[in-house]
Amino acid sequence: MEDFKAILIFLAICIPFFIGTIWAVVDVAQKDFGSAGAKAKWWVIASIPFAGFIVYLLAGFRKGKRAF
Numbered sequence: 424m425e426d427f428k429a430i431l432i433f434l435a436i437c438i439p440f441f442i443g444t445i446w447a448v449v450d451v452a453q454k455d456f457g458s459a460g461a462k463a464k465w466w467v468i469a470s471i472p473f474a475g476f477i478v479y480l481l482a483g484f485r486k487g488k489r490a491f
Contacts, residue, residue, distance in 0.1 A: 440473050447476035454487030462487075 447469035456462040465487070469479040 440476070443476035443480075444470065444472060447479040450484070451479070451487070454489060456487045 448466065451462065451466045451469050454462075456465060465479060465483045468483065469475050471478075
């Protein structure tokens with residue numbers, strides 16, 4: 424029972440970070456950052472597990488413009 428509880432806690436922590444990372448990568452793909460180099464930089468940052476999407480959300484989210 425304790426193992427099951429530990430697994431649930433682990434999943435409760437990991438799933439939001441995983442969803443955030445996927446969201447950040449998709450958001451970078453949909454935006455124009457002015458150059459391919461800038462887009463690649465934000466794509467790499469957004470792809471970093473756990474911390475990347477937080478950095479993207481705080482620093483890069485407003486830098487790009489919707490491409491479509």
